[in-house]
Amino acid sequence: MGVQEQYPFDVAAIRDDFPILERSVGGDPTAAGQDETDDIDLVYLDNAATSHTPEPVVEAITDYYRSYNSNVHRGIHQLSQEASVAYEEAHDVVADFIGAAGREEVIFTKNTTEAMNLVAYAWGLAELGPDDNVVLTEMEHHASLVTWQQIGKKTGASVRYIEVTDEGTLDMDDAAAKIDDDTAMVSAVHVSNTLATVNPIRELAALADDHGALSFADAAQSVPNRPVDVDDLGVDFLAFSGHKMCGPTGIGVLYGREALLDSMEPYLYGGEMIRRVTFEDSTWEDLPWKFEAGTPSIAQGIGLAAAIEYVEDIGIERIEEHERLLAEYAHDRLTDLGGVEIYGPPGDERGGLVAFNVDGVHAHDLSSILNDYGVAVRAGDHCTQPLHDKLGVAASVRASFYIYNTVEEVDALVDAVREARDLFA
Amino acid sequence: MGLGSDMYRQQILDHYKNPRNYGELEDPDFTHVGENPSCGDTIKLEVELDDEGETIETVSFTGDGCAISMASASMLSDQLHGMTVEELDSLDTDDITEMLGVDISPMRIKCAVLGRQVAQDGAKIHRGELDPDATRTQE
Numbered sequence A: 001m002g003v004q005e006q007y008p009f010d011v012a013a014i015r016d017d018f019p020i021l022e023r024s025v026g027g028d029p030t031a032a033g034q035d036e037t038d039d040i041d042l043v044y045l046d047n048a049a050t051s052h053t054p055e056p057v058v059e060a061i062t063d064y065y066r067s068y069n070s071n072v073h074r075g076i077h078q079l080s081q082e083a084s085v086a087y088e089e090a091h092d093v094v095a096d097f098i099g100a101a102g103r104e105e106v107i108f109t110k111n112t113t114e115a116m117n118l119v120a121y122a123w124g125l126a127e128l129g130p131d132d133n134v135v136l137t138e139m140e141h142h143a144s145l146v147t148w149q150q151i152g153k154k155t156g157a158s159v160r161y162i163e164v165t166d167e168g169t170l171d172m173d174d175a176a177a178k179i180d181d182d183t184a185m186v187s188a189v190h191v192s193n194t195l196a197t198v199n200p201i202r203e204l205a206a207l208a209d210d211h212g213a214l215s216f217a218d219a220a221q222s223v224p225n226r227p228v229d230v231d232d233l234g235v236d237f238l239a240f241s242g243h244k245m246c247g248p249t250g251i252g253v254l255y256g257r258e259a260l261l262d263s264m265e266p267y268l269y270g271g272e273m274i275r276r277v278t279f280e281d282s283t284w285e286d287l288p289w290k291f292e293a294g295t296p297s298i299a300q301g302i303g304l305a306a307a308i309e310y311v312e313d314i315g316i317e318r319i320e321e322h323e324r325l326l327a328e329y330a331h332d333r334l335t336d337l338g339g340v341e342i343y344g345p346p347g348d349e350r351g352g353l354v355a356f357n358v359d360g361v362h363a364h365d366l367s368s369i370l371n372d373y374g375v376a377v378r379a380g381d382h383c384t385q386p387l388h389d390k391l392g393v394a395a396s397v398r399a400s401f402y403i404y405n406t407v408e409e410v411d412a413l414v415d416a417v418r419e420a421r422d423l424f425a
Numbered sequence B: 001m002g003l004g005s006d007m008y009r010q011q012i013l014d015h016y017k018n019p020r021n022y023g024e025l026e027d028p029d030f031t032h033v034g035e036n037p038s039c040g041d042t043i044k045l046e047v048e049l050d051d052e053g054e055t056i057e058t059v060s061f062t063g064d065g066c067a068i069s070m071a072s073a074s075m076l077s078d079q080l081h082g083m084t085v086e087e088l089d090s091l092d093t094d095d096i097t098e099m100l101g102v103d104i105s106p107m108r109i110k111c112a113v114l115g116r117q118v119a120q121d122g123a124k125i126h127r128g129e130l131d132p133d134a135t136r137t138q139e
């Protein structure tokens, strides 16, 4: 059976919701938007960096600006009420989606990075000291690695890294050795944005719990494409970004257990997070608003709710299956090509992305040549420099898939990789 | 086809595969290393000047990186022979793209000019005009 026949949903119909997939490329890259010199079909395989936005989400955002644009929580007038209700309800949609108890546990941030910094500053600076340690993995994204590294420097807490095995999985014996009674926080990436490893968050959270430590899942690469339930994972915090799951940029989510969020001081002051102010002192609003200072990203929050509805309509399990199909197919075809080194676990155990290098071709040259064939991939260290150091390479090329990608697009990638390899041979 | 394909004309690939003046000098007047950390491109350039310290007599380089950065360093190492330090100072990005003879896409300019930057910073540090700590390239 061809891989196309195994698609768990109608990919062609999905593609119709994304007009950007119709555009061509190849012309002047300094001119924004398509122009007449663009003459190659776009093959967009950079979804781990950001996904495209379907029409229903664009419409939800446009509808807000066209018909009820207004600041939230600040007016008794009708527009402000409409905007406030839609913005607040977006929190409920997120809570339902990830299995949180309610909107109190869902804080809107700018992105995953800001969500991690929020916890690092609001909880970490207050709670960590020289006797504590924070346990991360060697495959952390800089968003978490650098944040905890720097909070460690400020507080004296040490940072430990759970080792990655040669197969690209976490060494769980090492995890059990590194997480000890001095561990205050275990923060791990759920799906690695470089290795595509799906990490055992549940086990890590349980280990943390055994030692009285908190746990944080970086779910930037998992919430978009597989079922994620905070209760089931048993984590205390979890973060993800809207723009990697059909939503707009400028909106991310921090999930936190209510009791914990309650015990934390705000990270940013001003605006909607305040209840009562005198010249001497201030008190804070209830959760989640206590952590949403200033005018929030209103249209983006509403857009995120629309994106979640879009993704749920397709079915998150089906999306997971589609990604697995494409990743496995890409993994197999690139392996067959020869001269290609792929990082991470085998094809059927990975999330929907493949990072690789071709013998004798630098990642940046490779991605430039792929771009000539209309194939958009990421080249570089994907914000995992220490992991690349460990892999012994400065950079890699990463193809990452989403709901609208097809087998034919993987074929286009593989053909272009072959051309590049031959050019440099 | 787009800009990128033009970047890999035969001349670039030739300099990448067979870099000119590749290696180290016995007794350089100055040596300088620079890198683009995000790309992992690294170039080490060694220069011998004439007795007056004004004209470049011999250049060699070693390095690791993409075809654009390596080919650019190789071509530059050819061009620098016989150039005065002043002339080196005045080399700008246009001179480099002209030397390469291809359109460099905006995201790759950094790669193309790394060799020039290393040469210019190295010369400035040698003359005491630049604090080594103040540059992104390093000794």
Ligand SMILES: Cc1ncc(COP(=O)(O)O)c(C=O)c1O
Pocket (backbone or CB within 6 Å): A048, A049, A111, A112, A113, A114, A141, A143, A189, A191, A192, A193, A218, A220, A221, A241, A252, A383
């Ligand atoms: C695993 C992981 N964590 C964190 C981030 C940071 O996300 P953002 O840039 O939206 O803050 C990304 C993506 O860039 C990621 O892939």
